[in-house]
Amino acid sequence: MTRLPTKDIDRLAGLVAGGDRKALAHAITLAESTLGPDRDAAEKLLTKLLPRTGQALRIGISGAPGAGKSTFIEALGTYITKTGKTLAVLAVDPSSQRSGGSILGDKTRMSLLARDPQAFIRPTPSGTTAGGVARRTRESMLLTEAAGYEVVFVETVGVGQSETAVAGMVDLFVLLVAPGSGDDLQGIKRGTMELADLVLVTKADGDLSEAANRAFGDYRGALSLMRPKYLGMPPEIARVSALSGTGIAESWSIIQTLWQKLKSAGHLEELRKMQVRSWFWSEVQTTLVEALGTDPAVAAEAGELEKAVLAGRLLPEAAAGTLIRAFRKA
Numbered sequence: 001m002t003r004l005p006t007k008d009i010d011r012l013a014g015l016v017a018g019g020d021r022k023a024l025a026h027a028i029t030l031a032e033s034t035l036g037p038d039r040d041a042a043e044k045l046l047t048k049l050l051p052r053t054g055q056a057l058r059i060g061i062s063g064a065p066g067a068g069k070s071t072f073i074e075a076l077g078t079y080i081t082k083t084g085k086t087l088a089v090l091a092v093d094p095s096s097q098r099s100g101g102s103i104l105g106d107k108t109r110m111s112l113l114a115r116d117p118q119a120f121i122r123p124t125p126s127g128t129t130a131g132g133v134a135r136r137t138r139e140s141m142l143l144t145e146a147a148g149y150e151v152v153f154v155e156t157v158g159v160g161q162s163e164t165a166v167a168g169m170v171d172l173f174v175l176l177v178a179p180g181s182g183d184d185l186q187g188i189k190r191g192t193m194e195l196a197d198l199v200l201v202t203k204a205d206g207d208l209s210e211a212a213n214r215a216f217g218d219y220r221g222a223l224s225l226m227r228p229k230y231l232g233m234p235p236e237i238a239r240v241s242a243l244s245g246t247g248i249a250e251s252w253s254i255i256q257t258l259w260q261k262l263k264s265a266g267h268l269e270e271l272r273k274m275q276v277r278s279w280f281w282s283e284v285q286t287t288l289v290e291a292l293g294t295d296p297a298v299a300a301e302a303g304e305l306e307k308a309v310l311a312g313r314l315l316p317e318a319a320a321g322t323l324i325r326a327f328r329k330a
């Protein structure tokens, strides 16, 4: 992609704000790019669109591979669009972490939603680390909001770093667990459970019904022992079957009720402020570290200091101090 003149950014912003899907896809590509000129353009674009963001209900959806995420997203997503709402689906994992995470892979995974004019699906960006993808997913989320999407799903595979990253950018975090699999209580990390506002036991149908009931009981017991994220708002739990449709309407109703409660108690405003504050400071850190590498002498010194730290000759804190002094002089 090449440098976009300001008037083109203005035009792109106008198209995104008007809900033009092609323009939105293009804007997200710009935000995902790591090239300097694209970053500049994305920043200008996002700055223009910022006043139009923040209205959507932001939901993180997590679960181990095979837990039933894409099938559930397809079922809940089409249910939501039938109620007249618009939905954007983003994914936060580097494609290497999932099988068939290509564009085609994601579109085939959710073929009904992919054809739904009320829905916008953005496939997994590839070739980046979880941290890098999370950074850009926040921006993609803002872009979909600016384009008018009322509900945003951010999907992640249940692996540590990306789950925390997703929980740090959404209003509600939904954890999907499959019955009779490695997802039984012992298999789920406590940290992951603590992130959840809603736990959904998937595949509650046919032969799996009984196992789903058992998992439901186990999780309900475990959740009741945990300290709730918000006072007086313990995490919810329900059983769903994307195949039969059981629990889909109920899940949506729980999510909406939780969101209303968060809003009326003032928690949502607080949560979003906290998220944007930590986003700011993490950008400060990333930008500073990037800046350190731009002066060749400072970059060389950083390499030497790292070696000294690794060899046990220097304390990390002392090395950091030396490096910052060198940077300030450069």
Ligand code: GDP
Binding pocket: 063, 064, 065, 066, 067, 068, 069, 070, 071, 072, 202, 203, 204, 205, 206, 208, 240, 241, 242, 243, 244
């Ligand atoms: P993901 O890896 O978490 O996205 O999981 P998928 O949505 O791809 O589902 C994994 C497997 O579980 C697939 O074989 C699905 O057909 C199956 N599955 C998903 N949802 C249900 C359900 O509601 N009931 C049953 N019985 N199987 C399901």
